[in-house]
Amino acid sequence: MTEQTPRRKRPEDLRSARWFGPADLRSFGHRSRAMQMGYAPEEWQGRPVIAILNTWSDLQPCHAHFKTRVEDVKRGILMAGGFPVELPALSLSETYLKPTSMLYRNMLAMDAEELLRAHPIDGVVLMGGCDKTTPALLLAATSMNLPAIYVPAGPMLRGNWHGKVLGSGSDSWKYWDELRAGKITEKDWGGVEAGIARSYGTCMTMGTASTMTAIAEAVGMVLPGGSSMLAADAGHIRLASESGRRIVDAVWEDLTPSRIQTHDAYENAIAVAMAMGCSTNAIIHLIAMAKRAGQDIGLKDFERYSRKVPVIGNVRPSGDKYLMEDFFYAGGILALMNSMKEHLHLDCLTINGRTLGENIEGAEVYNDDVIRPLTNPIYGEGSLAVLTGNLAPDGCVIKPAAMDQKFLKHSGPALVFDDYPSLKRAVDDESWEITADHVLVLRNAGPQGGPGMPEWGMLPMPKKLLKEGHRDMLRLSDARMSGTSYGACVLHVAPESFVGGPLALIKTGDIISIDVEARSIRVEISDDEMAARKAAWHPPEPRYERGYGYMFSKHIQQANEGCDFDFLRTDFGAPIKEPSIY
Structure with a gap:
């Protein structure tokens, strides 16, 4: 790496020290209220305060395990000498939010960014996974530029009906058409309904959830292998704890998103997305993320990589047979990236402090029908x-x-x-x-x-x-x-x-x-x-006349620009200053 490593932070350099350190009336209030909650000064003095942004809710099936998994993250933070604080963030359930969770992606991004800005936070663990939560949380962390690590919810287990393997979404559409065509019965349809989602976690096809968590890892914001870890696997618990431990060191190292999210890192993300058979939604979210990071990434870059990176991840719906559970057992994201390393910038820094090349070195493919070699792709060009x-x-x-x-x-x-x-x-x-x-x-x-x-x-x-x-x-x-x-x-x-x-x-x-x-x-x-x-042509009547919808309509950008709000662009207005605590 050509980057010069910043000096290691001292306790007095911590952002939270502005809240807890001074010998004045305002900091007296901060310290006394922490003690009101039962925290002794030894628990926060001289320690990084680590926010855990948790997108759990009772109407978020993909994140059902986050209610308890957050405790594993806290355990890791405490082991590494940090002070964990859980901050609930807006939960965007793909299943239940109408008219679409995409309407609220930017709301979560703003919610998360302001939670971090307004509180005494030194670093953050982002807990997401369901489609819009990954880009929303990363948009926030990128703009705030505090040390951040992403913990993906992980894919759920394979579905099953009458001995047939079911995949989220893909088989819903398939069997719905078969029902409408008169090829299956209502009883059959009920069996598919009961068998298609068998555990907590995100869709186990290569849908938007698995696409975006893979992108988050390819950019460098997830611990190695974390994006393909199954939600129900004990390894996911260990991933949560390890992420908690790692973020504390990242704070002392001042390893911010701006050091990780380079133009090369976003090119890596595009290449990996193409190779995995990614969701079409990847284009919108990745463009928005890159622009927040100040990187000039657009449709031209997707087209360029589409022409040269074939699809080698044989996972539905681009693949014909396998699901994310099979992908995980076949070697997962590390094996896929190692198989296509000639298309990657291997010197990019990642959140564990090592380069992408170091992270994927030696990763093996255990089933070359699930993760194909470049010489035997399932599709000769990229996914999109x-x-x-x-x-x-x-x-x-x-x-x-x-x-x-x-x-x-x-x-x-x-x-x-x-x-x-x-x-x-x-x-x-x-x-x-x-x-x-x-x-x-x-x-x-x-x-x-x-x-x-x-x-x-x-x-x-x-x-x-x-x-x-x-x-x-x-x-x-x-x-x-x-x-x-x-x-x-x-x-x-x-x-x-x-x-x-x-x-x-x-x-x-x-x-x-x-x-x-x-x-x-x-x-x-x-x-x-x-x-x-x-x-x-005459323009139609506006969709909204008040509230968030009005703001959305006035400021949303088009799909080719990432559907971010224009006022959240990196180049919009003066840089945001730290809040006054007086």
């Missing part, structure tokens, strides 16, 4: 492809590794819907005149239009086509889709239709063409016709 054209001048994304390959190059007439309820009604109409060559289009589902860019992008297959035996067709929207989803779904069209992007201007019957190899997407109308339609 970025398309541009007159329909998406600022880009859109598709997941070629998880779709019927016959739609990689396709033209067909559009069937356009302005809202999701009308689309749902139409797809259940078996008399609908539709073929598998049509292109389903949903608009007004982007960052402002959704609102919050819901996961509606895997538009449901029409029942008529399902009964004819079709299981895929080209679908297009400015929405997102679950990382556990699959199919020929074009997503994140930017600019979105709600703000007058070209998607707002197309009509039923227009011919839409995509060519994934050429990375192009267009609607087959002239520039003059497009301009005439634009002149006749």
Whole structure:
């Protein structure tokens, strides 16, 4: 590393010393209130105060174990000589939050950042894992730039029904279509419902949760191997305790996110995401994270790595068979990164104080059908492809590794819907005149239009086509889709239709063409016709007129910019100063 290591902190250098150290009335109050809670001065004096941001709640199944796992983190902090304090943070349950947890990602990021800024905190352990919690907590830690370590919730165990292995999301969509097609019974469907989620932890497919925790490790914010550790494994308890111990040393070393999250580190994250068969959501979150770190990462970087890094993680939905439990047993994230190390910057510093190259050295693959060699990938290019054209001048994304390959190059007439309820009604109409060559289009589902860019992008297959035996067709929207989803779904069209992007201007019957190899997407109308339609377009009524939703609508950026708030950009306004404690 070329970086010069800062000198080791002394107790008087700790940020918390500003609260507890001075011999004045204000610090008297801080010390006396700590003693009111039963803490003796020996427990905090001269020790780093470590916040544990816990996103547990009674409506967060992915984090159910955090209620007790936080005690393991505290144990590690105490063993290393730190003073642990648990701070509950907003819990974003992918399952229960409506209209979408994406609406609240930035709220958690702000909540977490201000918790750290306003309290006497020297370092932080971030406890998350469910889709939006990982980017939200890392956005906060990056902006606050205190020593931070991330503890992923870990994937749940495999699902099971009648001896068949079930994967979160992916098999929900699969068997739902089979039920609608009349291939399984309601009783069968009930069995799938009861068997698909068998333990606490995040989705065990390569959905957004496992994608983002892998990205967090590739960037350097997770202890080696931690992102693929199973939630129900005893090793996860040890990971929690080890993370608690490590953050105390990181405080003394002043190992801040700004020292870890370099441009090279974010390129590592993109490469790993592509190799793992990542969620399409990775693009939005990783761009937001990189920009908070002051790094110029955008769609161009995803496209560059998409062309050169193949998919070697054979995990559903890009893979055909395996789940995260299999990936863990096959060697996990360290084995995958070691298998693709020629695409990585190995000298990047990580949270354990060692380089990425040191962390992955000697990592072995124990099942080369789960973690393939680069010479035998499951898909020859990266997981995602970025398309541009007159329909998406600022880009859109598709997941070629998880779709019927016959739609990689396709033209067909559009069937356009302005809202999701009308689309749902139409797809259940078996008399609908539709073929598998049509292109389903949903608009007004982007960052402002959704609102919050819901996961509606895997538009449901029409029942008529399902009964004819079709299981895929080209679908297009400015929405997102679950990382556990699959199919020929074009997503994140930017600019979105709600703000007058070209998607707002197309009509039923227009011919839409995509060519994934050429990375192009267009609607087959002239520039003059497009301009005439634009002149006749009228903006819709705003989604919100008060509260958080109003703030969201006024300041949310587009998908290609990471959907962060404009006022949270690194270059927005003067640097934030430390709060006065007087």
